[in-house]
Amino acid sequence: MPRDIPLSVLLGLSNPEGVDWGRIRALQFNGIQQHGLLKIIAAIVCGLLTLQWGIGQINMMFLGLWFSALAMLSIYSHLWSRKKLAWQRKTVDRAETRMVNFLSLVDGLIWGAGFLLFAFEADLMTVHSLWAMMICLMVGSAMIFSAIPLSSILFISALSAALSFGWFHVGSLDLAVASLAIAVLLISACLKTGRSFIERRVSEASLNEKSEVVSLLLKEFEDTGADWLWQTDTSRRITHVSPRFAHAIGQRPEEIEGKPFLQLVAGESWESGKFSTALHELADKLKRRDSFSNMLVPVQINGESRWWELSASPKLDDSGVFHGFRGVGSDITLQRESADKISQLARFDTLTRLPNRLQMTETLGKALETAEQWNGRCGFMMIDLDRFKAVNDTLGHPVGDRLLARVSDRLRSIMTDNELCCRLGGDEFAIVIKDARDVEYIEILAQKIIDTLSQIYEIDQHPLYIGASIGTALGPRDGRTVEMLMRSADLALYRSKDQGGGVYHHYQPKLHVQAEERRVMEIALRKALENDELLLNYQPVVSADTGSVVAFEALLRWNSPKFGNVSPVKFIPIAEDARLIIPIGEWVLRTACEEAMNWPSTVKVAVNVSADQLTEPDFLETVVSALQDSGLPPHRLEIEVTESIFMREGAGAAQMLDEIIALGINLSLDDFGTGYSSLGYLRKTRFTTIKVDRSFVQGAAKNVPESLAIIRAVVAMADSLGMATTAEGAETQEEVQMIQKLGCTKIQGYYFGRPMVTEDARKLFSTFDAETLEYSRKSA
Known part of the structure; x- marks a missing residue:
C-alpha cells in the first residue's frame, strides 16, 4: 500500500501504474458499508417530510413523481451496492466507482429538483424549512460518506447549485450566497476527512499485513526452523x-x-x-x-x-x-x-597440498612486518622448473601432475620451521624465508633445492630428468611490500632462465633498470612499424665454387629515434614476448619478397621465421599472399627456421613446414648443431639447406678437431639427403679456403659482404662479373 495517495486517485479519476489502486477504492467502499442502511432510511424520512410539507402547496402529480424517483433511486442504490460492489472484496475497479458517483450525482439532482419545486410554488416559511433540512443532508453526506469524496462532492455540488438558484429566484441573494459558501466549506471538509480516513485505513491495512507476515514467519520458524x-x-x-x-x-x-x-x-x-x-x-x-x-x-x-x-x-x-x-x-x-573445508581449499593447492598463493602472500606480508619492526631481513624465492613442459607435451598432463606432486614432496622435505613452501601455479613454486639475516644460508638452501629437484624421477616406469631455476630477493632491502619483493625475485628468476636454467641468482637493482628499459622499449617497438622505423638489410650468400651471389638473407634492423640503432639480439626477444613478432614478421616477409623482384631471377631471398609465426593458423595464407602481391616465384623464397621450433611446437611445426615445402618454397635449418639437434626431424622434414654455425667455422679454421669433424659430418649427411650446406661467419680467406676443402655448398660472412641497405645490394650486381673473377683468382 502506498504512503501518499494522489488526489486524482482519492477522487477515483486516475489509476497510475505500479500500485494496486483497486485496494484503495475497496477501503473507501468498505468505509461507507456500515452507513448504507442509514442512508436509505434518512432519504425516505426526509422525503416523507418533504412530501408532507408540499401537500396543499405543490402539484401532487409532480410531488408524487419526485418522491417516487427519490424512493426508487435510494432502493436501487442500496440493492446495487449489496449485489455489485461486494463490500468485502480486496479490490474494486474504476467502473464501479463511476457508478457510485453517478448515483450520488442523480441523488443530488433529485433533491435539488425538489427544492426548486418548493421555491417556485410554496410559501417562504416552507422553503426555509426545506432549505434547512437539505443543508443537514449536505452536512451528513460530507461527514458520513466522505470515505468516497467525489461521491459526496457531486451530491453537495448538485444540491447546492439548486439551492442557490432557488433562493436567487425567490429573491434572497444572501441565502443563495450562503448556500454556495456552505457547499465550499463542506467540500473542503469532505476532502480532508476523506484523505484522513484513507490514510488511517492504509496504516491499519499495512499493520495487519505485517502482523500476518510475522505470524506466518513465527509459525514457519516453530514448524520447520533449525533455530x-x-x-x-x-x-x-x-x-x-x-x-x-x-x-x-x-x-x-x-x-x-x-x-x-x-x-x-x-x-x-x-x-x-x-x-x-x-x-x-x-x-x-x-x-x-x-x-x-x-x-x-x-x-x-x-x-x-x-x-x-x-x-x-x-x-x-x-x-x-x-x-x-x-x-x-x-x-x-x-x-x-x-567453512573450514572451504578455507582449507582456499589456502592450499589441491594437487600438491602445499600452501597456495593466498597463504604465501599473507605469510610474506607478516615476515616483512616482522623484519621492519626488528630491523631484520626476510627472504623470498621464486622457483621455476626446467624442461617440465617437455614432460607434459610428450607424456601428458596426468604424468606431469604426478611429477609436480613428487616435486612438492621433495621441497617439503627440505623445509624447516623457518621456511614456508608454496605452489603459485603451473610449474612455479615459491619459498618464504621468515628469518634471512644469513645470506649464505639462502645460497645453501637454493643450491640444495636445485640439486634435490634435479635428481631422477621414476613415474609410471618413465625415468624423468628436470631441473630448477631460482631467483631470490631479501626484504625489506629489495622490496618493502609483498608485490615489490615478488617482482624483485621474479626478475632474478628471469635472469636465471636467461642463462639456461639450473642456477640461482640474487636480485640486483640493475635487473629492475633492465626490466624498466625493456618495458619502455616494448612501448616504443609497438609504434615502430607504423612510424617506419624498421628496415631490412641484406647479407649476400655466395656459391662456394664460383663466388657468385646466389641469395640474400634479409636481416631486420630498428632505427629508433629514442634508442638509436637497436641490436636485433635486444629487440627481437622483446617482440616475441609481446607477440609483436607476428605483424613485424609479416612486414619483413612482404618487404623482402618485393625487394627480391629487383634482383636477377637466379637470386633467392632468405627470411627468418620464428616459432610464434609458425603457430599462427593463417601463416601459410600470409606467405601465399606475400608471393602473389610481389609476383615472386615460390622457388626464390627461402624460409629459415631454427631447431628450437621442434622442441617448442612438436608435430605442429613439422606439419606447417611440410605445407610450406609443398608450395615449392625452399626451407633452411639455421644454427644446426648448437641446440637440441635431432636427426629425426631431418628425416621427416625435407630441408633445402642446412646452415653450419659460425662457431664451427672459426674452430675449423684453427684446426680444432671437434669442429672439423662436425662440419665433415654435417656435409656428408646433407649430401646423402640431397641438401645443400651454408657455412656462416666466414671472415678471412683462410676460413673460406677451409670451407671449400670441407665441401660446403654456399658461404655467408663478412668476407663477402656485411649486411647492406637496399641500394647497396642492388649495386652489387653491377660489379657481379668482376667480383666473380677476383674470387676465382683468389680461390685458385
Whole structure:
C-alpha cells in the first residue's frame, strides 16, 4: 500500500501504474458499508417530510413523481451496492466507482429538483424549512460518506447549485450566497476527512499485513526452523525451556530448567574452569547485560564438540528493570566444518597440498612486518622448473601432475620451521624465508633445492630428468611490500632462465633498470612499424665454387629515434614476448619478397621465421599472399627456421613446414648443431639447406678437431639427403679456403659482404662479373 495517495486517485479519476489502486477504492467502499442502511432510511424520512410539507402547496402529480424517483433511486442504490460492489472484496475497479458517483450525482439532482419545486410554488416559511433540512443532508453526506469524496462532492455540488438558484429566484441573494459558501466549506471538509480516513485505513491495512507476515514467519520458524529460543532469569539460569532447545542440549526440559546457561554450553570445562575465548566473551556479555548477535561459541554437548551461533538481548520492563535474557540459537556445526573445508581449499593447492598463493602472500606480508619492526631481513624465492613442459607435451598432463606432486614432496622435505613452501601455479613454486639475516644460508638452501629437484624421477616406469631455476630477493632491502619483493625475485628468476636454467641468482637493482628499459622499449617497438622505423638489410650468400651471389638473407634492423640503432639480439626477444613478432614478421616477409623482384631471377631471398609465426593458423595464407602481391616465384623464397621450433611446437611445426615445402618454397635449418639437434626431424622434414654455425667455422679454421669433424659430418649427411650446406661467419680467406676443402655448398660472412641497405645490394650486381673473377683468382 502506498504512503501518499494522489488526489486524482482519492477522487477515483486516475489509476497510475505500479500500485494496486483497486485496494484503495475497496477501503473507501468498505468505509461507507456500515452507513448504507442509514442512508436509505434518512432519504425516505426526509422525503416523507418533504412530501408532507408540499401537500396543499405543490402539484401532487409532480410531488408524487419526485418522491417516487427519490424512493426508487435510494432502493436501487442500496440493492446495487449489496449485489455489485461486494463490500468485502480486496479490490474494486474504476467502473464501479463511476457508478457510485453517478448515483450520488442523480441523488443530488433529485433533491435539488425538489427544492426548486418548493421555491417556485410554496410559501417562504416552507422553503426555509426545506432549505434547512437539505443543508443537514449536505452536512451528513460530507461527514458520513466522505470515505468516497467525489461521491459526496457531486451530491453537495448538485444540491447546492439548486439551492442557490432557488433562493436567487425567490429573491434572497444572501441565502443563495450562503448556500454556495456552505457547499465550499463542506467540500473542503469532505476532502480532508476523506484523505484522513484513507490514510488511517492504509496504516491499519499495512499493520495487519505485517502482523500476518510475522505470524506466518513465527509459525514457519516453530514448524520447520533449525533455530531455537532460549531465556534466562536475572541469575542467568535457564527458564521456559523450549522443546527444540532441550533437543539441542540433549536433555529433557525438566532437567534443563533452572540450570546456569554457561554450565550447559561449557560441558566438561565447567568443572575445570578452562573456558575458550568465545565462552569468556559470552560470560562477559551476560554479566554486563549487553546485547550480542551471531556470536560463534564452541560448546560441549554430551562430550561432543559442537558450534553454536547465539544472539540475545536483555529483557527490560516498562520501568527499565532487568529480568534476564531472551535470545535465539542454532547449531552450525555442519556449516562450520564446511567453512573450514572451504578455507582449507582456499589456502592450499589441491594437487600438491602445499600452501597456495593466498597463504604465501599473507605469510610474506607478516615476515616483512616482522623484519621492519626488528630491523631484520626476510627472504623470498621464486622457483621455476626446467624442461617440465617437455614432460607434459610428450607424456601428458596426468604424468606431469604426478611429477609436480613428487616435486612438492621433495621441497617439503627440505623445509624447516623457518621456511614456508608454496605452489603459485603451473610449474612455479615459491619459498618464504621468515628469518634471512644469513645470506649464505639462502645460497645453501637454493643450491640444495636445485640439486634435490634435479635428481631422477621414476613415474609410471618413465625415468624423468628436470631441473630448477631460482631467483631470490631479501626484504625489506629489495622490496618493502609483498608485490615489490615478488617482482624483485621474479626478475632474478628471469635472469636465471636467461642463462639456461639450473642456477640461482640474487636480485640486483640493475635487473629492475633492465626490466624498466625493456618495458619502455616494448612501448616504443609497438609504434615502430607504423612510424617506419624498421628496415631490412641484406647479407649476400655466395656459391662456394664460383663466388657468385646466389641469395640474400634479409636481416631486420630498428632505427629508433629514442634508442638509436637497436641490436636485433635486444629487440627481437622483446617482440616475441609481446607477440609483436607476428605483424613485424609479416612486414619483413612482404618487404623482402618485393625487394627480391629487383634482383636477377637466379637470386633467392632468405627470411627468418620464428616459432610464434609458425603457430599462427593463417601463416601459410600470409606467405601465399606475400608471393602473389610481389609476383615472386615460390622457388626464390627461402624460409629459415631454427631447431628450437621442434622442441617448442612438436608435430605442429613439422606439419606447417611440410605445407610450406609443398608450395615449392625452399626451407633452411639455421644454427644446426648448437641446440637440441635431432636427426629425426631431418628425416621427416625435407630441408633445402642446412646452415653450419659460425662457431664451427672459426674452430675449423684453427684446426680444432671437434669442429672439423662436425662440419665433415654435417656435409656428408646433407649430401646423402640431397641438401645443400651454408657455412656462416666466414671472415678471412683462410676460413673460406677451409670451407671449400670441407665441401660446403654456399658461404655467408663478412668476407663477402656485411649486411647492406637496399641500394647497396642492388649495386652489387653491377660489379657481379668482376667480383666473380677476383674470387676465382683468389680461390685458385
